[in-house]
Amino acid sequence: MDAKKLVLVVLVLFLGFWLFNDPNGLADSTSSAAQSIGTLTAQVFRALISFIGSF
Numbered sequence: 578m579d580a581k582k583l584v585l586v587v588l589v590l591f592l593g594f595w596l597f598n599d600p601n602g603l604a605d606s607t608s609s610a611a612q613s614i615g616t617l618t619a620q621v622f623r624a625l626i627s628f629i630g631s632f
Contacts, residue, residue, distance in 0.1 A: 595603050 592603070
């Protein structure tokens, strides 16, 4: 078993363990991460539009 598969298996087991022990905590963390990614994506696109508009 190579390292990538091992890391994937460990990650899936960790998320499954977290889901069964603290589903609300997992949901809150996932929601927070999604909001952060959305905010970061919006900032990148605003910066890109500003950069292109400066030409």
